[in-house]
Amino acid sequence: MTPFRDPGRRGAVDAADASEGDGPPAGGQVQLRLPRRLVEEMRADLARPHSFAFERIGWLSVATANRDGAELLVLGLEYFPVLDEHYVGDDSVGARIGSDAIREAMQRTMDLGRGCFHVHLHSGGGLPVFSRTDRAEQPRLIESIRRVARDEAHGMLVLSDDAANAWVWTPRSTGPVVPRRVSIVGYPMRIFAPGEQPGTSRRPYSDDEPDGRLARQSFLGPSAATTLNDARIAVVGLGGGGSHLVQQLAHVGVGHMRLFDEDAVERSNLNRLVGAGFADAVARTPKTVVATRTVLAVTPTTEVLPTPRPWQGAPDRLRECDLVFGAVDSFAARRELEVLCRRYGIPYIDVGMDVHQVKGEPPRMGGQVILSLPEGPCMHCLGFLSEARLAEEAAHYGAAGPRPQVVWPNGVLASTAVGIAIDVLTGWTRRAPDTVYLSYDGNTGELRNHVRLRFLPQARCAHYPRGSMGDPRPRPLDAGQ
Protein backbone atom coordinates (compact mmCIF):
# COMPACT_ATOMS: atom_id res chain seq x y z
CA MET A 1 0.00 0.00 0.00
CA THR A 2 1.28 3.41 -0.85
CA PRO A 3 0.39 6.75 0.69
CA PHE A 4 -2.22 9.09 -0.63
CA ARG A 5 -0.72 11.61 -2.97
CA ASP A 6 -2.43 14.29 -4.93
CA PRO A 7 -2.21 12.90 -8.45
CA GLY A 8 -1.61 16.37 -9.80
CA ARG A 9 1.49 16.87 -7.71
CA ARG A 10 4.89 16.02 -9.19
CA GLY A 11 7.94 14.83 -7.33
CA ALA A 12 9.51 11.57 -6.34
CA VAL A 13 7.86 11.53 -2.92
CA ASP A 14 5.96 13.77 -0.58
CA ALA A 15 8.62 15.62 1.37
CA ALA A 16 6.75 15.38 4.67
CA ASP A 17 6.45 11.64 4.21
CA ALA A 18 10.04 10.99 3.20
CA SER A 19 11.73 10.66 6.57
CA GLU A 20 14.31 7.88 6.48
CA GLY A 21 14.58 7.54 10.22
CA ASP A 22 13.08 4.06 10.36
CA GLY A 23 14.69 2.55 7.26
CA PRO A 24 16.70 -0.66 7.10
CA PRO A 25 20.48 -0.73 7.35
CA ALA A 26 22.40 0.62 4.37
CA GLY A 27 25.25 -1.15 2.67
CA GLY A 28 23.66 -4.58 2.31
CA GLN A 29 25.84 -6.83 0.17
CA VAL A 30 23.19 -6.93 -2.51
CA GLN A 31 22.92 -5.67 -6.08
CA LEU A 32 19.60 -5.30 -7.84
CA ARG A 33 19.77 -5.35 -11.66
CA LEU A 34 16.85 -4.45 -13.84
CA PRO A 35 16.86 -4.71 -17.63
CA ARG A 36 15.92 -1.33 -19.12
CA ARG A 37 13.12 -2.78 -21.25
CA LEU A 38 11.61 -4.33 -18.16
CA VAL A 39 11.80 -1.00 -16.31
CA GLU A 40 10.12 0.76 -19.23
CA GLU A 41 7.42 -1.91 -19.26
CA MET A 42 6.83 -1.40 -15.53
CA ARG A 43 6.76 2.39 -15.78
CA ALA A 44 4.30 2.27 -18.67
CA ASP A 45 1.94 0.03 -16.74
CA LEU A 46 2.24 1.85 -13.42
CA ALA A 47 1.56 5.21 -15.07
CA ARG A 48 -1.81 4.08 -16.46
CA PRO A 49 -4.77 5.71 -14.73
CA HIS A 50 -7.07 3.50 -12.69
CA SER A 51 -10.79 4.13 -12.42
CA PHE A 52 -10.57 4.96 -8.69
CA ALA A 53 -7.08 4.25 -7.32
CA PHE A 54 -4.64 7.14 -7.51
CA GLU A 55 -1.71 4.96 -8.46
CA ARG A 56 -0.92 1.43 -9.52
CA ILE A 57 0.97 -1.49 -8.07
CA GLY A 58 2.67 -4.42 -9.70
CA TRP A 59 4.80 -7.44 -8.87
CA LEU A 60 8.28 -8.13 -10.14
CA SER A 61 9.55 -11.67 -10.35
CA VAL A 62 13.31 -11.88 -9.66
CA ALA A 63 16.13 -14.41 -9.79
CA THR A 64 18.49 -14.69 -6.85
CA ALA A 65 22.05 -15.37 -7.93
CA ASN A 66 25.73 -15.30 -7.01
CA ARG A 67 24.92 -16.85 -3.66
CA ASP A 68 28.55 -17.87 -3.16
CA GLY A 69 29.94 -14.45 -4.06
CA ALA A 70 30.64 -11.34 -2.04
CA GLU A 71 27.41 -9.73 -3.21
CA LEU A 72 24.05 -11.34 -3.74
CA LEU A 73 22.63 -10.52 -7.18
CA VAL A 74 18.92 -9.95 -7.59
CA LEU A 75 17.89 -9.89 -11.25
CA GLY A 76 14.58 -8.56 -12.53
CA LEU A 77 12.85 -11.14 -14.74
CA GLU A 78 9.19 -10.46 -15.36
CA TYR A 79 6.54 -7.94 -14.39
CA PHE A 80 2.96 -8.76 -13.42
CA PRO A 81 0.47 -5.90 -13.08
CA VAL A 82 -2.15 -6.04 -10.35
CA LEU A 83 -5.48 -6.56 -12.10
CA ASP A 84 -7.87 -3.58 -12.12
CA GLU A 85 -10.49 -5.50 -10.19
CA HIS A 86 -8.04 -6.36 -7.42
CA TYR A 87 -7.82 -2.76 -6.21
CA VAL A 88 -9.95 -1.79 -3.22
CA GLY A 89 -11.43 1.68 -2.73
CA ASP A 90 -9.64 3.58 0.06
CA ASP A 91 -9.17 7.34 -0.17
CA SER A 92 -6.64 7.38 2.66
CA VAL A 93 -3.92 5.83 0.49
CA GLY A 94 -2.80 6.14 -3.13
CA ALA A 95 -3.77 2.57 -3.84
CA ARG A 96 -4.96 -0.37 -1.83
CA ILE A 97 -5.02 -3.90 -3.14
CA GLY A 98 -7.21 -6.66 -1.89
CA SER A 99 -6.49 -10.16 -0.69
CA ASP A 100 -7.00 -11.60 -4.19
CA ALA A 101 -3.99 -9.67 -5.48
CA ILE A 102 -1.83 -10.81 -2.58
CA ARG A 103 -2.96 -14.41 -2.88
CA GLU A 104 -2.19 -14.35 -6.59
CA ALA A 105 1.30 -12.96 -5.95
CA MET A 106 1.98 -15.64 -3.35
CA GLN A 107 0.73 -18.40 -5.62
CA ARG A 108 2.86 -17.18 -8.52
CA THR A 109 5.92 -16.88 -6.27
CA MET A 110 5.45 -20.43 -5.12
CA ASP A 111 4.82 -21.76 -8.66
CA LEU A 112 7.80 -19.99 -10.18
CA GLY A 113 10.13 -20.57 -7.24
CA ARG A 114 11.34 -17.01 -7.75
CA GLY A 115 11.58 -13.95 -5.56
CA CYS A 116 8.86 -11.30 -5.62
CA PHE A 117 9.05 -7.51 -5.34
CA HIS A 118 6.20 -5.11 -4.69
CA VAL A 119 6.57 -2.30 -7.27
CA HIS A 120 5.11 1.17 -7.49
CA LEU A 121 5.97 4.46 -9.15
CA HIS A 122 6.69 7.93 -7.83
CA SER A 123 6.33 10.29 -10.74
CA GLY A 124 9.11 12.85 -11.03
CA GLY A 125 12.84 12.56 -11.31
CA GLY A 126 15.65 11.69 -8.91
CA LEU A 127 16.25 8.81 -6.54
CA PRO A 128 12.85 7.94 -5.08
CA VAL A 129 12.50 7.11 -1.41
CA PHE A 130 9.89 5.03 0.34
CA SER A 131 7.23 7.01 2.13
CA ARG A 132 6.34 6.46 5.76
CA THR A 133 3.30 4.44 4.72
CA ASP A 134 5.39 2.33 2.33
CA ARG A 135 7.83 1.61 5.12
CA ALA A 136 5.11 0.73 7.55
CA GLU A 137 2.92 -1.44 5.34
CA GLN A 138 4.92 -3.04 2.53
CA PRO A 139 7.33 -4.98 4.79
CA ARG A 140 4.38 -6.86 6.31
CA LEU A 141 3.28 -7.83 2.84
CA ILE A 142 6.75 -8.97 1.83
CA GLU A 143 7.10 -11.02 5.00
CA SER A 144 3.96 -12.91 3.99
CA ILE A 145 5.25 -13.58 0.50
CA ARG A 146 8.63 -14.71 1.82
CA ARG A 147 6.96 -17.60 3.59
CA VAL A 148 6.30 -19.37 0.30
CA ALA A 149 9.85 -19.00 -1.10
CA ARG A 150 12.29 -18.66 1.78
CA ASP A 151 15.41 -19.31 -0.30
CA GLU A 152 14.77 -16.42 -2.66
CA ALA A 153 15.32 -12.69 -2.30
CA HIS A 154 12.17 -10.57 -2.07
CA GLY A 155 11.61 -6.89 -1.66
CA MET A 156 9.97 -3.61 -2.44
CA LEU A 157 10.90 -1.45 -5.40
CA VAL A 158 9.99 2.12 -6.12
CA LEU A 159 10.63 3.65 -9.51
CA SER A 160 10.80 7.30 -10.46
CA ASP A 161 10.93 8.64 -14.00
CA ASP A 162 14.68 8.11 -14.16
CA ALA A 163 15.80 6.12 -11.12
CA ALA A 164 14.97 3.23 -8.82
CA ASN A 165 15.32 2.38 -5.16
CA ALA A 166 14.68 -0.81 -3.23
CA TRP A 167 14.67 -2.67 0.03
CA VAL A 168 15.68 -6.31 -0.21
CA TRP A 169 15.07 -9.26 2.07
CA THR A 170 17.83 -11.76 1.36
CA PRO A 171 17.24 -15.50 1.88
CA ARG A 172 16.96 -16.29 5.56
CA SER A 173 17.62 -12.67 6.62
CA THR A 174 15.66 -11.30 9.53
CA GLY A 175 14.87 -7.98 7.90
CA PRO A 176 15.42 -5.84 4.82
CA VAL A 177 18.61 -4.12 3.69
CA VAL A 178 19.12 -1.28 1.25
CA PRO A 179 21.10 -2.76 -1.67
CA ARG A 180 24.51 -1.29 -2.29
CA ARG A 181 23.68 -0.87 -5.94
CA VAL A 182 20.58 -0.71 -8.04
CA SER A 183 21.26 -0.64 -11.76
CA ILE A 184 19.13 -0.28 -14.84
CA VAL A 185 20.88 -2.22 -17.57
CA GLY A 186 20.60 -0.99 -21.14
CA TYR A 187 21.30 2.23 -22.94
CA PRO A 188 22.13 4.28 -21.04
CA MET A 189 23.09 2.35 -17.93
CA ARG A 190 21.90 3.82 -14.68
CA ILE A 191 23.79 2.86 -11.55
CA PHE A 192 22.48 4.01 -8.19
CA ALA A 193 24.11 3.41 -4.87
CA PRO A 194 21.34 3.97 -2.34
CA GLY A 195 22.94 1.60 0.11
CA GLU A 196 26.41 3.08 0.38
CA GLN A 197 27.22 3.86 3.97
CA PRO A 198 27.20 7.62 4.59
CA GLY A 199 30.68 8.91 5.19
CA THR A 200 32.49 6.37 3.05
CA SER A 201 34.75 7.97 0.48
CA ARG A 202 33.28 6.24 -2.53
CA ARG A 203 33.57 9.32 -4.68
CA PRO A 204 37.17 10.52 -4.74
CA TYR A 205 36.33 12.51 -7.84
CA SER A 206 33.02 14.26 -7.54
CA ASP A 207 31.18 15.84 -10.41
CA ASP A 208 32.65 19.13 -9.27
CA GLU A 209 36.07 17.67 -9.99
CA PRO A 210 37.99 19.44 -7.24
CA ASP A 211 41.29 18.55 -8.85
CA GLY A 212 40.17 19.34 -12.38
CA ARG A 213 41.34 15.99 -13.67
CA LEU A 214 38.19 15.31 -15.62
CA ALA A 215 37.41 18.92 -16.57
CA ARG A 216 37.91 18.31 -20.28
CA GLN A 217 35.26 15.59 -20.42
CA SER A 218 32.45 17.47 -18.68
CA PHE A 219 30.49 17.29 -21.96
CA LEU A 220 29.72 13.68 -21.02
CA GLY A 221 27.05 14.98 -18.67
CA PRO A 222 26.62 16.37 -15.17
CA SER A 223 26.68 12.97 -13.48
CA ALA A 224 29.18 11.26 -15.77
CA ALA A 225 32.11 11.53 -13.37
CA THR A 226 30.09 9.95 -10.59
CA THR A 227 28.76 7.23 -12.87
CA LEU A 228 32.22 6.35 -14.13
CA ASN A 229 33.64 6.44 -10.65
CA ASP A 230 30.88 4.16 -9.35
CA ALA A 231 31.15 1.78 -12.30
CA ARG A 232 32.73 -1.61 -11.74
CA ILE A 233 34.27 -2.78 -14.99
CA ALA A 234 36.01 -6.04 -15.81
CA VAL A 235 38.63 -6.58 -18.47
CA VAL A 236 39.27 -10.21 -19.36
CA GLY A 237 42.52 -10.63 -21.27
CA LEU A 238 45.28 -8.13 -20.60
CA GLY A 239 47.35 -8.61 -23.73
CA GLY A 240 47.51 -6.34 -26.74
CA GLY A 241 43.86 -5.24 -26.63
CA GLY A 242 43.25 -5.45 -22.89
CA SER A 243 46.30 -3.39 -21.96
CA HIS A 244 44.98 -0.47 -24.01
CA LEU A 245 41.55 -0.89 -22.45
CA VAL A 246 42.72 -0.66 -18.84
CA GLN A 247 44.92 2.33 -19.54
CA GLN A 248 42.08 4.27 -21.14
CA LEU A 249 39.54 3.24 -18.51
CA ALA A 250 41.89 4.68 -15.89
CA HIS A 251 42.20 7.94 -17.82
CA VAL A 252 38.44 8.41 -18.14
CA GLY A 253 37.96 7.89 -14.41
CA VAL A 254 36.52 4.41 -13.97
CA GLY A 255 36.62 3.84 -10.21
CA HIS A 256 36.57 0.07 -9.91
CA MET A 257 38.34 -2.40 -12.17
CA ARG A 258 38.53 -6.17 -12.09
CA LEU A 259 41.34 -7.52 -14.23
CA PHE A 260 41.74 -11.11 -15.38
CA ASP A 261 44.68 -12.82 -17.08
CA GLU A 262 46.61 -15.91 -16.09
CA ASP A 263 49.63 -15.17 -18.28
CA ALA A 264 52.96 -13.48 -17.61
CA VAL A 265 54.80 -11.04 -19.90
CA GLU A 266 56.99 -12.62 -22.56
CA ARG A 267 59.43 -11.03 -24.98
CA SER A 268 57.00 -11.57 -27.83
CA ASN A 269 54.40 -9.43 -26.02
CA LEU A 270 56.55 -6.31 -26.02
CA ASN A 271 55.53 -5.29 -29.55
CA ARG A 272 52.05 -4.41 -28.29
CA LEU A 273 51.53 -4.74 -24.54
CA VAL A 274 51.01 -1.21 -23.25
CA GLY A 275 52.69 -0.64 -19.89
CA ALA A 276 55.10 -3.57 -20.12
CA GLY A 277 58.83 -3.10 -20.45
CA PHE A 278 61.89 -5.19 -21.10
CA ALA A 279 62.34 -5.89 -17.39
CA ASP A 280 58.83 -7.35 -17.21
CA ALA A 281 59.64 -9.82 -19.94
CA VAL A 282 62.84 -10.83 -18.16
CA ALA A 283 61.08 -11.17 -14.80
CA ARG A 284 57.97 -12.69 -16.38
CA THR A 285 55.80 -10.22 -14.53
CA PRO A 286 52.15 -11.31 -14.43
CA LYS A 287 50.04 -9.29 -16.86
CA THR A 288 47.67 -8.43 -14.02
CA VAL A 289 50.59 -6.75 -12.24
CA VAL A 290 51.47 -4.70 -15.32
CA ALA A 291 47.84 -3.66 -15.81
CA THR A 292 47.36 -2.76 -12.15
CA ARG A 293 50.53 -0.70 -12.22
CA THR A 294 49.33 1.11 -15.35
CA VAL A 295 45.96 1.95 -13.80
CA LEU A 296 47.34 3.12 -10.47
CA ALA A 297 49.95 5.30 -12.17
CA VAL A 298 47.07 7.28 -13.69
CA THR A 299 44.57 7.11 -10.81
CA PRO A 300 45.97 5.94 -7.48
CA THR A 301 42.46 5.94 -6.01
CA THR A 302 41.04 3.36 -8.42
CA GLU A 303 40.06 0.13 -6.74
CA VAL A 304 41.74 -2.64 -8.73
CA LEU A 305 41.06 -6.31 -8.12
CA PRO A 306 43.53 -8.39 -10.17
CA THR A 307 42.88 -12.07 -10.79
CA PRO A 308 46.01 -13.79 -12.18
CA ARG A 309 44.18 -16.97 -13.08
CA PRO A 310 41.39 -17.92 -15.50
CA TRP A 311 38.18 -16.07 -14.71
CA GLN A 312 36.43 -19.44 -14.58
CA GLY A 313 38.11 -19.90 -11.20
CA ALA A 314 36.55 -16.70 -9.82
CA PRO A 315 33.30 -16.17 -11.74
CA ASP A 316 31.69 -14.24 -8.88
CA ARG A 317 34.17 -11.43 -9.50
CA LEU A 318 32.81 -11.09 -13.02
CA ARG A 319 29.16 -11.45 -12.10
CA GLU A 320 29.40 -8.48 -9.76
CA CYS A 321 30.58 -6.11 -12.54
CA ASP A 322 28.49 -3.50 -14.36
CA LEU A 323 30.20 -4.04 -17.71
CA VAL A 324 32.65 -6.61 -19.04
CA PHE A 325 35.24 -6.25 -21.79
CA GLY A 326 36.48 -9.39 -23.47
CA ALA A 327 39.88 -9.11 -25.14
CA VAL A 328 40.41 -12.83 -25.48
CA ASP A 329 41.87 -14.84 -28.31
CA SER A 330 39.31 -17.50 -29.17
CA PHE A 331 35.70 -17.71 -30.22
CA ALA A 332 35.05 -20.31 -27.51
CA ALA A 333 36.32 -17.90 -24.86
CA ARG A 334 34.08 -15.16 -26.24
CA ARG A 335 31.10 -17.47 -26.14
CA GLU A 336 31.74 -18.28 -22.48
CA LEU A 337 32.03 -14.61 -21.55
CA GLU A 338 28.85 -13.67 -23.35
CA VAL A 339 27.01 -16.56 -21.69
CA LEU A 340 28.01 -15.29 -18.26
CA CYS A 341 27.14 -11.69 -19.11
CA ARG A 342 23.72 -12.61 -20.47
CA ARG A 343 23.00 -14.84 -17.51
CA TYR A 344 23.68 -12.04 -15.04
CA GLY A 345 22.44 -9.06 -17.06
CA ILE A 346 25.78 -7.43 -17.86
CA PRO A 347 26.66 -5.51 -21.03
CA TYR A 348 29.55 -7.22 -22.82
CA ILE A 349 31.97 -5.55 -25.23
CA ASP A 350 34.11 -7.78 -27.39
CA VAL A 351 37.37 -6.61 -28.94
CA GLY A 352 39.55 -8.62 -31.25
CA MET A 353 41.82 -8.59 -34.25
CA ASP A 354 43.47 -11.09 -36.52
CA VAL A 355 45.73 -11.24 -39.55
CA HIS A 356 44.98 -13.67 -42.36
CA GLN A 357 47.45 -14.75 -44.95
CA VAL A 358 46.06 -15.56 -48.37
CA LYS A 359 48.48 -17.05 -50.85
CA GLY A 360 49.71 -14.52 -53.38
CA GLU A 361 48.10 -11.56 -51.64
CA PRO A 362 49.25 -9.17 -48.95
CA PRO A 363 48.24 -10.10 -45.39
CA ARG A 364 44.70 -9.04 -44.50
CA MET A 365 44.28 -7.44 -41.11
CA GLY A 366 40.79 -7.37 -39.63
CA GLY A 367 39.04 -6.97 -36.34
CA GLN A 368 35.79 -6.22 -34.60
CA VAL A 369 34.18 -4.37 -31.74
CA ILE A 370 30.83 -5.75 -30.61
CA LEU A 371 28.47 -4.44 -27.98
CA SER A 372 26.22 -7.22 -26.68
CA LEU A 373 23.52 -5.73 -24.46
CA PRO A 374 21.20 -7.96 -22.43
CA GLU A 375 17.98 -8.46 -24.41
CA GLY A 376 19.63 -7.14 -27.58
CA PRO A 377 21.07 -9.28 -30.37
CA CYS A 378 23.82 -11.59 -29.14
CA MET A 379 26.99 -12.59 -30.98
CA HIS A 380 25.14 -15.61 -32.39
CA CYS A 381 22.33 -13.37 -33.68
CA LEU A 382 25.00 -11.20 -35.29
CA GLY A 383 26.57 -14.19 -36.98
CA PHE A 384 29.90 -13.46 -35.32
CA LEU A 385 29.68 -16.70 -33.38
CA SER A 386 28.49 -19.77 -35.21
CA GLU A 387 28.88 -23.50 -34.80
CA ALA A 388 30.86 -23.59 -38.05
CA ARG A 389 33.31 -21.00 -36.80
CA LEU A 390 33.66 -22.66 -33.41
CA ALA A 391 34.15 -26.03 -35.09
CA GLU A 392 36.86 -24.64 -37.33
CA GLU A 393 38.62 -23.14 -34.34
CA ALA A 394 38.38 -26.41 -32.41
CA ALA A 395 39.82 -28.32 -35.39
CA HIS A 396 42.90 -26.11 -35.30
CA TYR A 397 43.21 -26.21 -31.51
CA GLY A 398 46.86 -26.34 -30.50
CA ALA A 399 48.10 -26.14 -34.08
CA ALA A 400 47.81 -22.43 -34.74
CA GLY A 401 51.29 -21.46 -33.60
CA PRO A 402 52.05 -17.82 -32.76
CA ARG A 403 49.29 -15.61 -34.13
CA PRO A 404 50.18 -12.26 -35.67
CA GLN A 405 49.39 -9.31 -33.39
CA VAL A 406 50.51 -5.70 -33.56
CA VAL A 407 49.97 -2.64 -31.44
CA TRP A 408 48.13 -0.19 -33.70
CA PRO A 409 44.96 -2.14 -34.54
CA ASN A 410 44.70 -3.10 -30.88
CA GLY A 411 44.86 0.60 -30.08
CA VAL A 412 42.19 1.51 -32.65
CA LEU A 413 39.82 -1.25 -31.55
CA ALA A 414 40.34 -0.74 -27.80
CA SER A 415 39.83 3.03 -28.13
CA THR A 416 36.61 2.42 -30.04
CA ALA A 417 35.45 -0.07 -27.43
CA VAL A 418 36.14 2.35 -24.58
CA GLY A 419 34.18 5.02 -26.45
CA ILE A 420 31.22 2.65 -26.73
CA ALA A 421 31.44 1.79 -23.02
CA ILE A 422 31.47 5.47 -22.04
CA ASP A 423 28.44 6.06 -24.24
CA VAL A 424 26.59 3.11 -22.66
CA LEU A 425 27.47 4.31 -19.16
CA THR A 426 26.67 8.00 -19.66
CA GLY A 427 24.34 8.09 -22.68
CA TRP A 428 26.11 11.20 -23.91
CA THR A 429 25.44 10.62 -27.62
CA ARG A 430 21.77 9.66 -27.01
CA ARG A 431 22.08 7.18 -29.89
CA ALA A 432 20.47 4.39 -27.87
CA PRO A 433 22.06 1.54 -29.81
CA ASP A 434 20.56 -1.89 -29.31
CA THR A 435 23.81 -3.36 -30.47
CA VAL A 436 27.11 -2.36 -32.04
CA TYR A 437 29.02 -4.50 -34.52
CA LEU A 438 31.91 -2.62 -36.05
CA SER A 439 34.17 -4.27 -38.54
CA TYR A 440 37.76 -3.09 -38.89
CA ASP A 441 39.78 -3.29 -42.06
CA GLY A 442 43.36 -2.92 -40.88
CA ASN A 443 44.71 -2.62 -44.40
CA THR A 444 42.71 0.52 -45.15
CA GLY A 445 42.21 1.71 -41.58
CA GLU A 446 38.42 1.75 -42.02
CA LEU A 447 36.02 0.96 -39.22
CA ARG A 448 32.41 0.54 -40.33
CA ASN A 449 29.11 -1.04 -39.37
CA HIS A 450 29.23 -4.71 -40.20
CA VAL A 451 27.02 -5.67 -43.13
CA ARG A 452 25.22 -8.27 -40.98
CA LEU A 453 23.54 -5.48 -39.01
CA ARG A 454 21.34 -4.90 -42.06
CA PHE A 455 19.98 -8.43 -41.88
CA LEU A 456 19.38 -8.75 -38.17
CA PRO A 457 16.16 -10.51 -37.19
CA GLN A 458 13.68 -8.07 -35.66
CA ALA A 459 12.59 -10.46 -32.95
CA ARG A 460 14.28 -10.45 -29.57
CA CYS A 461 17.33 -12.63 -29.07
CA ALA A 462 16.12 -16.23 -28.89
CA HIS A 463 19.41 -17.53 -27.54
CA TYR A 464 19.15 -15.66 -24.25
CA PRO A 465 15.53 -15.00 -23.29
CA ARG A 466 14.97 -12.83 -20.23
CA GLY A 467 13.64 -15.73 -18.20
CA SER A 468 16.98 -17.51 -18.51
CA MET A 469 18.74 -14.92 -16.37
CA GLY A 470 20.15 -16.08 -13.07
CA ASP A 471 21.78 -19.29 -11.95
CA PRO A 472 21.03 -22.32 -14.16
CA ARG A 473 17.67 -23.93 -13.52
CA PRO A 474 16.57 -27.22 -15.04
CA ARG A 475 13.77 -27.21 -17.53
CA PRO A 476 10.63 -28.74 -16.04
CA LEU A 477 10.09 -32.19 -17.54
CA ASP A 478 6.72 -33.74 -18.23
CA ALA A 479 5.70 -36.64 -16.02
CA GLY A 480 6.39 -39.02 -18.91
CA GLN A 481 9.97 -37.83 -19.29
Added chain:
Amino acid sequence: MTLSDDQLRELRVLCPELAVYEEGGVSFLLLPKLAMPDGASPAAVDALLCPTSRDGYASRLFVAERVTPISSKPNWNGNIRILERNWLAASWKVQPGLRLIQMLGAHLDAFR
Protein backbone atom coordinates in the same frame (compact mmCIF):
# COMPACT_ATOMS: atom_id res chain seq x y z
CA MET B 1 17.54 -32.31 -32.24
CA THR B 2 14.41 -32.63 -30.12
CA LEU B 3 14.67 -34.41 -26.82
CA SER B 4 11.87 -36.92 -27.15
CA ASP B 5 10.11 -38.35 -24.12
CA ASP B 6 11.06 -41.96 -24.83
CA GLN B 7 14.72 -41.14 -25.31
CA LEU B 8 14.82 -39.19 -22.05
CA ARG B 9 13.07 -42.07 -20.29
CA GLU B 10 15.72 -44.49 -21.54
CA LEU B 11 18.45 -42.25 -20.24
CA ARG B 12 16.72 -41.79 -16.91
CA VAL B 13 17.01 -45.51 -16.27
CA LEU B 14 20.76 -45.09 -16.38
CA CYS B 15 20.79 -41.79 -14.54
CA PRO B 16 17.66 -41.20 -12.46
CA GLU B 17 18.68 -37.64 -11.53
CA LEU B 18 18.91 -36.53 -15.16
CA ALA B 19 17.94 -32.88 -15.71
CA VAL B 20 17.64 -30.82 -18.89
CA TYR B 21 19.06 -27.30 -19.08
CA GLU B 22 19.25 -24.63 -21.77
CA GLU B 23 22.11 -22.21 -22.26
CA GLY B 24 22.64 -19.90 -25.19
CA GLY B 25 19.93 -21.68 -27.16
CA VAL B 26 21.55 -25.10 -26.66
CA SER B 27 20.11 -28.00 -24.64
CA PHE B 28 22.31 -29.87 -22.19
CA LEU B 29 21.56 -32.98 -20.18
CA LEU B 30 23.04 -32.98 -16.71
CA LEU B 31 23.81 -36.53 -15.56
CA PRO B 32 24.75 -36.41 -11.88
CA LYS B 33 26.98 -39.18 -10.58
CA LEU B 34 27.07 -40.94 -13.92
CA ALA B 35 28.62 -44.39 -13.61
CA MET B 36 31.87 -44.72 -15.58
CA PRO B 37 32.87 -47.97 -17.33
CA ASP B 38 34.06 -50.70 -14.99
CA GLY B 39 37.70 -50.15 -14.11
CA ALA B 40 37.75 -46.44 -14.93
CA SER B 41 38.46 -44.06 -12.11
CA PRO B 42 36.58 -42.47 -10.48
CA ALA B 43 33.67 -44.88 -10.66
CA ALA B 44 31.10 -42.08 -11.05
CA VAL B 45 31.30 -38.41 -12.02
CA ASP B 46 28.89 -35.61 -12.78
CA ALA B 47 28.60 -35.40 -16.55
CA LEU B 48 26.94 -33.11 -19.06
CA LEU B 49 25.81 -34.35 -22.44
CA CYS B 50 25.40 -31.92 -25.29
CA PRO B 51 23.36 -33.95 -27.79
CA THR B 52 23.80 -31.47 -30.64
CA SER B 53 26.86 -30.41 -32.58
CA ARG B 54 29.37 -28.54 -30.47
CA ASP B 55 32.81 -27.27 -31.46
CA GLY B 56 33.04 -29.59 -34.41
CA TYR B 57 31.78 -32.67 -32.58
CA ALA B 58 28.39 -34.17 -33.49
CA SER B 59 27.71 -34.40 -29.75
CA ARG B 60 29.88 -34.02 -26.70
CA LEU B 61 30.19 -35.39 -23.19
CA PHE B 62 31.69 -33.14 -20.54
CA VAL B 63 32.79 -34.44 -17.15
CA ALA B 64 33.34 -32.59 -13.89
CA GLU B 65 36.69 -34.22 -13.23
CA ARG B 66 39.35 -36.05 -15.20
CA VAL B 67 38.56 -39.70 -15.68
CA THR B 68 41.37 -42.24 -15.81
CA PRO B 69 40.30 -44.76 -18.45
CA ILE B 70 41.05 -48.46 -18.38
CA SER B 71 43.26 -48.47 -21.44
CA SER B 72 42.49 -45.60 -23.83
CA LYS B 73 44.42 -42.33 -23.61
CA PRO B 74 42.12 -39.53 -24.70
CA ASN B 75 43.29 -35.96 -25.21
CA TRP B 76 41.62 -33.62 -22.78
CA ASN B 77 40.25 -30.13 -23.21
CA GLY B 78 39.81 -28.34 -19.91
CA ASN B 79 38.43 -25.23 -18.32
CA ILE B 80 35.21 -25.36 -20.32
CA ARG B 81 32.51 -23.26 -18.70
CA ILE B 82 28.92 -24.41 -19.15
CA LEU B 83 25.96 -23.86 -16.83
CA GLU B 84 28.18 -22.03 -14.37
CA ARG B 85 30.41 -25.04 -13.80
CA ASN B 86 33.87 -25.91 -15.08
CA TRP B 87 34.08 -29.05 -17.19
CA LEU B 88 36.60 -31.19 -19.01
CA ALA B 89 35.99 -33.05 -22.24
CA ALA B 90 37.85 -35.86 -23.91
CA SER B 91 38.58 -35.31 -27.57
CA TRP B 92 36.32 -38.12 -28.77
CA LYS B 93 34.19 -38.29 -31.88
CA VAL B 94 30.85 -40.05 -31.91
CA GLN B 95 28.81 -40.61 -35.04
CA PRO B 96 25.74 -38.42 -35.47
CA GLY B 97 22.14 -39.67 -35.52
CA LEU B 98 22.26 -41.92 -32.45
CA ARG B 99 19.58 -42.20 -29.81
CA LEU B 100 20.56 -40.47 -26.57
CA ILE B 101 21.29 -43.72 -24.77
CA GLN B 102 23.47 -44.93 -27.66
CA MET B 103 25.18 -41.55 -27.84
CA LEU B 104 26.07 -41.67 -24.16
CA GLY B 105 27.38 -45.21 -24.47
CA ALA B 106 29.56 -44.22 -27.41
CA HIS B 107 31.00 -41.30 -25.45
CA LEU B 108 31.75 -43.54 -22.48
CA ASP B 109 33.84 -45.72 -24.79
CA ALA B 110 36.49 -43.00 -24.44
CA PHE B 111 37.02 -44.16 -20.87
CA ARG B 112 37.23 -47.88 -21.47
